[in-house]
Amino acid sequence: MNSSDMKSVVGKPLNRVDGHAKVTGAARYSAEFPVAKLVHGVTIQSTIASGKIAQIDTRAAERVPGVLLVMTHLNAPKVSGEAGGDRKLPLLQDNQVRYSGQHIGVVVADTFEHAMQAAALVNIRYDEEQPALHLKEHLDQAYVPQGKIPRDQPPDSAHGSVEQGLATAAVKVEQTYTTPIENHNPMEPHATTAVWQGDRLLLYDATQGVFGAKKKVAAVLGMPPENVRIMSYFVGGGFGCKGSTWAHVVLTAMAARQVNRPVKLVLGRMQMFGPVGFRPETMQQVSLGATREGNLTALRHAGTSITSTFDEFIEPVAKTARMIYACPHIETSHRLVRLNVGTPTYMRAPGEASGSFALESAMDELAYALKIDPIELRLRNYAEFDPDKKLPWSSKSLRECYQQGAARFGWQKRNPTPRSMRDGNTLIGWGMATATYPTNRSPASAIAQIKADGTAVVRSGSQDIGTGTYTVMTQIAADALGLPAEQIQFELGDTNLPETPVSGGSQTAASVGSAVHLAGTEARSKLLQLALMDQASPLYGATAEDVIAQNGRFLLKNKAANAETYGAILSRHGLKTIEARADAKPGEEKDKYSMHSFGAQFVEVRVNPDSGEVRVSRWVGAFGVGRLLNAKTANSQLIGGIVYGIGMALMEHTVMDPNRGRVVNADLAEYHVPVNADVPSIDVIFVDEQDPHVNPIGVKGIGEIGITGSAAAIANAVYHATGQRVRDLPLTLDKLL
Amino acid sequence: MRLRFRRRRLGQFAIAGTVGAVLAGFTKQAMGQSTPQTPSKPEVPADPNSYVDVELQINGKEQMLKIEPRVTLLDVLRERLDLTGTKKGCDHGQCGACTVLVNGRRINSCLTFAIMHRGAEITTIEGLAKGNTLHPMQAAFVAHDAFQCGYCTPGQICSAVGLVNEGHAQSDADIRELMSGNICRCGAYPNIVTAVREVLEGKKNAAV
The missing domain is CATH 3.10.20.30 (Beta-grasp domain)
Structure with a gap:
């Protein structure tokens, strides 16, 4: 008995199973659960970046009708913001202000309007100190991080000697690239609804990781984890900022306990610029050396990024440089500079997105210096195995990505000379870059239950942050159980369900998918065993190998008339359900193989030579990402990653006031993200790729690779169009004039 | 911009x-x-709390x-x-x-x-829907996967219905321009354009 015996649901372009709920408004996000006696919380944020709160006057606020609580460091319950790992949280435990936008108070009132009115009336006097706000001014304080970069790697690496490699190089590129602070800005603001039931706490929270939230909240509040339940059925985008549990989540729970009522607290858009993470500013030095023929002799990628004064986050910009090209001498390093900012965090392809801007821009510069086509340069340095780990790839289709992407884009018609391609007065530029993202996987569990009515319920904690978890897990379960997708209900978003990892690192499909696959397969096999051993069954005496599962029925391969429905088997045994649980985890594959997705980005830009305005007019991205679970949602995710890359390349930039560190563009009118008119049609090619090694379902994860290489591809296209090399993101028009 | x-x-x-x-x-x-x-x-000075x-x-x-x-x-x-x-x-x-x-x-x-x-x-x-029958714009959004997280979706759909009512959109470029007041951070824009175009063209083949 195996899934290949039946028509696979996996891979089909199924409409999202939660689509109906999302287009009718029925899907409830974390601020939208009707809870009896609910009251509203609003946080007050610091307006200075460093100093102490000298005085805080809450009297006027407390006089506003309906106000139940003004919680500040003077009256907040004692908790430990450093407990439970992950982020260190300022939780009104002292009068210290560590960055602008730090939560320094919470107002709770009967209505949102009263809470807002009262929050505005809290009068605060500070003893202000001189904040550190600028990376460039504090480079002398750069330090080697105490922590590791993802996958438990040290911050520095060295193979060979880059100095030696550069000494033998015929051509060198040595440049500095910079990227600014960027904010995630998911459309759904961070939101938490806290409901105490005795000593138990229920939180509806907008989170990418219900189990991480449960552990963090329990640790900070000093509660047994089993007394905390997190629910999150729909998350309105995360992109990394909802991957950690931030201060407002705990503050909501603290406030709810104080007022003895359920409290809902939603951060305003402006309040999300600081206390919920951001992509940190980076400064990156790339040194490349090559022979005349274009073979790399040296590759150095040294990154410095900012972190907060009280916590550490490393943007691992140089991680990709360790594995992407074959080169005898590769060195990478990561340094940090502490500033009076909130703690940065993962933002869609942390390190890969920002790092690939530098490395893939430098490769383009090298291609021009050598007068070699940029694809050809990359092919000459194609890594046939992982040069860092010295391991074979579990699979790699990058060559096919270059070929198929270039063919679809029409790359061979490109005249490489800058400013050589025009449409009337408009300058046309074509650029490309390599994309890559690691294949991650964490332990995950799932329970599959077949019911007597022929339907099934499959449950696994997890989250759907727009990635299609509900849909693809339904498809995996359908194949594993031998049921049509419509007969399956997949439940997620609740810590009462089996444990799963955070939806980050593009790992949900691989982690949760493997668990769902194993649980479904096991439930079906248990049911089949009942039939095979039951004299009343037409399948009696057959072996599992003789049987096919199809549409909720078992039938003999050679005698289809001998068949029985799942419901009939269960009914005859007096069972309402049969279920199986799977606890899936990664095995030895990660010690045997290096596992990555790869891709190639091709972009056309049109540049107005008078205004410097850059418009992206055409995009082809080709990707090798293992098995596709759903052709439709996969296409959407890759497009989404690329759109995020267009924003990163051309507009996104969080600007701080140089004196007090206030974000001066803290809203969606001034912090520009792509709108519909900024995005052309995007052509995504999935290169056929079978990977038997990565995990039981052969998927590599697709949430983040789309943004990698995007900014470099655009910068390279802009160079081709204009002859101007911009090494400082975003690529706004002032940099082209 | x-x-x-x-x-x-x-x-x-x-x-x-x-x-x-x-x-x-x-x-x-x-x-x-x-x-x-x-x-x-x-x-009389307005009392915000009346x-x-x-x-x-x-x-x-x-x-x-x-x-x-x-x-x-x-x-x-x-x-x-x-x-x-x-x-x-x-x-x-x-x-x-x-x-x-x-x-x-x-x-x-x-x-x-x-x-x-x-x-x-x-x-x-x-x-917008009539009982269990989706409005054509809702059906088109589902069929063309014109959303991911779904948070901007109700606004996108209402905006798209308003766009159709206005009767100004003649091309994909018009749709892009006239839908640019609705941000989708998941980046579903190309699929949104396809969905709106389909409804504009009066096609009724959207799967529900």
Whole structure:
């Protein structure tokens, strides 16, 4: 008995199973659960970046009708913001202000309007100190991080000697690239609804990781984890900022306990610029050396990024440089500079997105210096195995990505000379870059239950942050159980369900998918065993190998008339359900193989030579990402990653006031993200790729690779169009004039 | 960026209009939301914490409310009537997630006070489908995967229905321009354009 015996649901372009709920408004996000006696919380944020709160006057606020609580460091319950790992949280435990936008108070009132009115009336006097706000001014304080970069790697690496490699190089590129602070800005603001039931706490929270939230909240509040339940059925985008549990989540729970009522607290858009993470500013030095023929002799990628004064986050910009090209001498390093900012965090392809801007821009510069086509340069340095780990790839289709992407884009018609391609007065530029993202996987569990009515319920904690978890897990379960997708209900978003990892690192499909696959397969096999051993069954005496599962029925391969429905088997045994649980985890594959997705980005830009305005007019991205679970949602995710890359390349930039560190563009009118008119049609090619090694379902994860290489591809296209090399993101028009 | 400036100007216009309307005192008759009132000196300073009775017609249903006049239409929908399909993304008219239809026109419900819409026909995402039959725009969004996280989706759909009502969009470029007041951070724009185009072309083959 195996899934290949039946028509696979996996891979089909199924409409999202939660689509109906999302287009009718029925899907409830974390601020939208009707809870009896609910009251509203609003946080007050610091307006200075460093100093102490000298005085805080809450009297006027407390006089506003309906106000139940003004919680500040003077009256907040004692908790430990450093407990439970992950982020260190300022939780009104002292009068210290560590960055602008730090939560320094919470107002709770009967209505949102009263809470807002009262929050505005809290009068605060500070003893202000001189904040550190600028990376460039504090480079002398750069330090080697105490922590590791993802996958438990040290911050520095060295193979060979880059100095030696550069000494033998015929051509060198040595440049500095910079990227600014960027904010995630998911459309759904961070939101938490806290409901105490005795000593138990229920939180509806907008989170990418219900189990991480449960552990963090329990640790900070000093509660047994089993007394905390997190629910999150729909998350309105995360992109990394909802991957950690931030201060407002705990503050909501603290406030709810104080007022003895359920409290809902939603951060305003402006309040999300600081206390919920951001992509940190980076400064990156790339040194490349090559022979005349274009073979790399040296590759150095040294990154410095900012972190907060009280916590550490490393943007691992140089991680990709360790594995992407074959080169005898590769060195990478990561340094940090502490500033009076909130703690940065993962933002869609942390390190890969920002790092690939530098490395893939430098490769383009090298291609021009050598007068070699940029694809050809990359092919000459194609890594046939992982040069860092010295391991074979579990699979790699990058060559096919270059070929198929270039063919679809029409790359061979490109005249490489800058400013050589025009449409009337408009300058046309074509650029490309390599994309890559690691294949991650964490332990995950799932329970599959077949019911007597022929339907099934499959449950696994997890989250759907727009990635299609509900849909693809339904498809995996359908194949594993031998049921049509419509007969399956997949439940997620609740810590009462089996444990799963955070939806980050593009790992949900691989982690949760493997668990769902194993649980479904096991439930079906248990049911089949009942039939095979039951004299009343037409399948009696057959072996599992003789049987096919199809549409909720078992039938003999050679005698289809001998068949029985799942419901009939269960009914005859007096069972309402049969279920199986799977606890899936990664095995030895990660010690045997290096596992990555790869891709190639091709972009056309049109540049107005008078205004410097850059418009992206055409995009082809080709990707090798293992098995596709759903052709439709996969296409959407890759497009989404690329759109995020267009924003990163051309507009996104969080600007701080140089004196007090206030974000001066803290809203969606001034912090520009792509709108519909900024995005052309995007052509995504999935290169056929079978990977038997990565995990039981052969998927590599697709949430983040789309943004990698995007900014470099655009910068390279802009160079081709204009002859101007911009090494400082975003690529706004002032940099082209 | 052009578009962004326009969006902000519209926001300021609406705020100026609503502030004017509030200062002018509250009248029983319906106030047209597109015709700002000329501010006149109030005789008694407005108490933000006074309550007024407001009757609204939402998705064909009469709703009686006792609210402070400063409560936005968005907060009435979400916090008073449990019509949470309409989303709050920025509360400043910059993202479009709160778009609803008032007398068939699309507006940002966060930029307007509920009290200004007495007598108007308000349609939210919950009012578009007929029973279990989706509105063609909803069906097209599902069929073309014109969303991911779904948070901007109700606003996108209401905006797209408003766009069709306006009758100005003749091309994909027009759709892109006229849908640029609705931000989708998941980046579903190409699929949104496909969905809107399909409805515009009157195709009825969208899977429900």
